[in-house]
Amino acid sequence: xxxxxxxxxxxxxxxxxxxxxxxxxxxxxxxxxxxxxxxxxxxxxxxxxxxxxxxxxxxxxxxxxxxxxxxxxxxxxxxxxxxxxxxxxxxxxxxxxxxxxxxxxxxxxxxxxxxxxxxxxxxxxxxxxxxxxxxxxxxxxxxxxxxxxxxxxxxxxxxxxxxxxxxxxxxxxxxxxxxxxxxxxxxxxxxxxxxxxxxxxxxxxxxxxxxxxxxxxxxxxxxxxxxxxxxxxxxxxxxxxxxxxxxxxxxxxxxxxxxxxxxxxxxxxxxxxxxxxxxxxxxxxxxxxxxxxxxxxxxxxxxxxxxxxxxxxxxxxxxxxxxxxxxxxxxxxxxxxxxxxxxxxxxxxx
Numbered sequence: 001x002x003x004x005x006x007x008x009x010x011x012x013x014x015x016x017x018x019x020x021x022x023x024x025x026x027x028x029x030x031x032x033x034x035x036x037x038x039x040x041x042x043x044x045x046x047x048x049x050x051x052x053x054x055x056x057x058x059x060x061x062x063x064x065x066x067x068x069x070x071x072x073x074x075x076x077x078x079x080x081x082x083x084x085x086x087x088x089x090x091x092x093x094x095x096x097x098x099x100x101x102x103x104x105x106x107x108x109x110x111x112x113x114x115x116x117x118x119x120x121x122x123x124x125x126x127x128x129x130x131x132x133x134x135x136x137x138x139x140x141x142x143x144x145x146x147x148x149x150x151x152x153x154x155x156x157x158x159x160x161x162x163x164x165x166x167x168x169x170x171x172x173x174x175x176x177x178x179x180x181x182x183x184x185x186x187x188x189x190x191x192x193x194x195x196x197x198x199x200x201x202x203x204x205x206x207x208x209x210x211x212x213x214x215x216x217x218x219x220x221x222x223x224x225x226x227x228x229x230x231x232x233x234x235x236x237x238x239x240x241x242x243x244x245x246x247x248x249x250x251x252x253x254x255x256x257x258x259x260x261x262x263x264x265x266x267x268x269x270x271x272x273x274x275x276x277x278x279x280x281x282x283x284x285x286x287x288x289x290x291x292x293x294x295x296x297x298x299x300x301x302x303x304x305x306x307x308x309x310x311x312x313x314x315x316x317x318x319x320x321x322x323x324x325x326x327x328x329x330x331x332x333x334x335x336x337x338x339x340x341x342x343x344x345x346x347x348x349x350x
Contacts, residue, residue, distance in 0.1 A: 010069055010149040010150060011151075011154070013147060013148045013150070013156055013158070014146075015145075016031050016146075018159070019161045021060075022034075022055075022056040022200055024166075024168070030052060032057060033052055033142070034057075035048070035051035042217070043217075051204070052142040053075075053141060053176065054139075055140070055177050055201045056188055056199055056201025056203075057136070057137040059134070059161075061132075061157065061158050062130060062133070062158075063131070063155055064129055064131075065155075066154075067121060067125070068094065068122045068123050068126075068133065069121050069122060069150070070119070070122055070147065070148060070149065071118065071119045071120075072092060072147070074112065074117075074138070074142070075116075075142030078090075081179070084180075084323075085111070087110075088140070088182050090112045091110050091111045091112060092120070092183070093110075093135070093182040093183040093184040093185070094136075097134070107122070107133070109122065110122050139176060139177035139186065140176065161198070162197075165197075165223055166199055167199045167200070167340070168199075168227065169188050169200065170202040170229070170230070171262075172205065172206070172207075173205035173323060174229065174232065174265070174332075175188065175202070176203030176204060177189075177201070178323045179319045179320070179324065179325065180326060181325075181326050185329055187332040190329065190333040206233060207233065208230040208233045209230060210238070210239075211242070212249065214246075215246045215249035216249060219250055219253035219254070220253075223254075224344055225258045225259075225343055225344055227340070231262070234283065235283070236282035236283050236285070239286035240286045240290065247259060247299065251299055259302050259303065260303045260336075260339055261302065261304055262307065264284070264307050265307050265310040265328075265332070266310070266311065267280075267321050268311065271315075284306070288304075291304055303339055305335065310332050
């Protein structure tokens with residue numbers, strides 16, 4: 001749109017009318033919550049508050065519009081963090097499906113500069129041909145509503161959430177998406193696109209602690225695979241105390257679903273700080289002992305990811321030594337992909 005040109009009239013479509021992927025329960029307090037309303041009486045307050053964040057959720061639609069707008073109302077007016085931009089914390093991130101290459105390509109992002117209501121043009125200058133789009137919701141904020149705005153006269157077809165079993169990720173701030181620059185760039189979303197399947201993100205910043213209440217909730221889901229990545233929030237003693245029971249709860253509910261257990265990533269400066277190296281070693285040894293004991297007891301379908309190379313070995317994969325940058329998340333996805341592929345293949349043939 002050139003300077004001085006009046007904006008075209010837009011037709012708005014409310015995402016809640018056709019739904020989102022990445023939501024594990026329908027009995028929620030707010031439409032875009034990640035835990036059911038009854039969880040408020042089960043989990044600690046910080047977990048409940050973080051469950052209002054829309055991390056991992058996305059919606060799809062088909063249109064021939066030459067431009068795509070979005071309007072969303074945020075749950076919190078904290079738009080950004082010191083180490084994570086507003087585009088990742090509170091923004092929307094859009095991809096387009098290219099039939100010729102059969103893959104998703106990034107197309108546009110909407111970053112907020114107002115709160116709680118944000119309106120943004122995600123992309124313009126499109127050719128006006130019919131395409132399928134995916135819109136990822138904020139990682140570290142919640143949304144009360146999300147609408148897609150299209151120039152009047154554009155076609156619109158909502159794409160209903162897929163019914164196949166999702167990959168379920170549970171863990172820490174890293175699983176939740178800290179500190180990706182935009183919602184489609186954290187490893188959970190990357191892996192969802194790579195495997196072509198829905199994902200559910202149950203990362204809770206600072207609070208991925210393998211609590212029995214979370215195990216009970218996760219056991220209610222019907223995933224293709226569980227990915228448990230909690231060590232950065234746990235001591236070795238807590239790992240020894242909780243990890244076995246957590247896995248057993250999932251296995252009792254789902255006899256054949258693969259369970260992938262992930263060690264904590266090495267902090268970027270661990271090679272220079274002995275206390276960091278000791279902490280990593282203690283937590284990893286505790287988890288390895290738990291897994292060995294479970295397997296000795298006959299628990300099958302467990303898969304293990306070591307943490308020393310999750311972010312690479314050059315120290316360039318984080319924003320603060322702990323949380324991945326976009327580069328770090330790409331590396332995490334690359335490290336997890338072969339394990340997930342093997343785990344899901346084994347479950348299909350067993």
